[in-house]
Amino acid sequence: MPTPAEPARLREPAPSDGTGQPPEPDLRHHGDAEVRGTKGGSTDLTDLAVNVRAHTPPDWLKARIAASLDGLAAYPDGRAARRAVAVRHGLPVERVLLTSGAAEAFVLIARAVPARRPVVVHPQFTEPEAALRDAGHDVTRVLLGERDGFRVDPAAVPEDADLVVVGNPTNPTSVLHPAEALARLARPGRTLVVDEAFMDAVPGERASLAGRTDLPGLVVLRSLTKTWGLAGLRIGYVLAAPGTVAALERAQPLWPVSSPALAAAEACCAPAALAEAAAAAEETAGDRAHLLARLDGFPEVRAVRPAEGPFVLIRLPGAAEVRAGLRARGFAARRGDTFPGLGRDWLRLAVRDRATTDRFVAALADVLAEQGPAT
Structure with missing residues (x-):
């Protein structure tokens, strides 16, 4: 097995012949699966598995979306929205591409950006690697380690990597990498993709590269689905050099983003x-500080710190069984073993209001007491 700072070649799923090799993570598993009922229906679970801000979208935003329905007979015209995104980041419109959620951008990049050696920094959101694999790429993984706080080391990325994907703040670790560290990954001949889907949940958006135009090959992805509760509407955008935007746009179908x-x-x-x-x-x-403080009351629980996103990553023995126990008590938590570089002892928890956290902590205490001391 590679050490945390070493790149790992993509492996096929391990055979079930007693070799002891861990199975390949399910890159297509996402938090919404934790909330669904066993037959695909809805549940009454308190959702700590999906990182969408609770009680959203706000009423004023729902009203704006509803007002757009009167224009559904016309084809979508994205010019005003594109200008608004450009103004928001202080960029020319030629550097903006609107997408059907940030996830679409990963597919566009995998199909339209030439790459001989793409690298994905893990653990992180798994769609970038899944999209690259679907497009026929052989992916190299750089695995960040717990002992280093899951912080990115630019020196760990292979010199010949011509496409590098990293999240900031990273899902699921909630680590916010310094802008200077990520900037060191940019170089001529390399496309650097920084997934900033959760950056607007970071006070001051510190460490964002969204407004930078001086870094060669930089591509920044943003999502509007997390903070605003628009996962079902699908809206995100790409910020990149005009040539890259044009290449990605050519890979899109006509009218990829709906009028609403x-x-x-x-x-x-x-x-x-x-x-x-x-x-x-x-x-x-x-x-989040309240959640971390309450988790500190459990000696068997270790949270990744500092956490900067709207979620925290925790490690505890028997996390799979704990997750099942929490579900039986009405709470959905996100399993961690589908993220490359993690395993069965990890869970991701969305940050919720303090009353919800207190109810969750009481349920966690019941589950841990029922299971008894870890062996």
């Missing part, structure tokens, strides 16, 4: 919306 999603994008880039998002980020930071 375009209306949402324009609305979420308005000054009042940005102020609301900033306030929500500060509130989330306080709620």
Whole structure:
């Protein structure tokens, strides 16, 4: 097995012949699967598995989306939304591409960006690697380790990597990498993809590279689905050099973003919306601190720190059984073993309000007491 800082070649699923090799992680497993009923229906679970901000979208945003329905007979026109995103980041419109959620951007990159040696820094959101594999790429993994706090080391990325994908803040670790460290990964001849899907949940969006135009090959991905509760609407965007934007746009189908999603994008880039998002980020930071403080009451639970996203990653013995026990008590948590570099002892927890956290902690205490001391 590779050490945490070493690149690992992509492996096929391990055979079930008693070799002892761990199975290949399920890259297509996502948090929404934890919340669904066993037959695909809805449940009454308290959702700690999906990193979408609770009690969203707000009423004013729902009203803007609803108003757009009167124009559904016309084909979508993304020019106003594209300008709004450009103004929001201080960029020319030629550097903006609207997408059907940030996840679509990974597919576009895998299909349209030439790469001989793509590298994905793990553990992180698994769709980038899945998209690259689907496009026929042989993917190299760079695995970050717990002993180093899951912090990225630019020196661990192979020199000949011509496409590098990294999250910031990273899902599921909640680690915020310094902008300077990520900037060191940029170089001529390399495409550097930074997934900033959760950056608007970081107070001040510190460490963001979204407005940078001086780094060669930089591609920044953003999502509007997390903070604004628009996962079902699908809206995100790419920020990159005009040539890269044009190449990705050619790989898109016609009218890839619906009129309601375009209306949402324009609305979420308005000054009042940005102020609301900033306030929500500060509130989330306080709620996260409360969750971490409560988790400190369990000696068997270890949380990754410092956490900067709207979720925390924890390690505890028997996490798979704990997750099942929590589900029986009405809480859905995200399993960690589907993320390369983690295993069965990891869970990801979305940050919720303090009352919800207190109810969760009581349920966790019951589960751990029922299971008894770890052996």
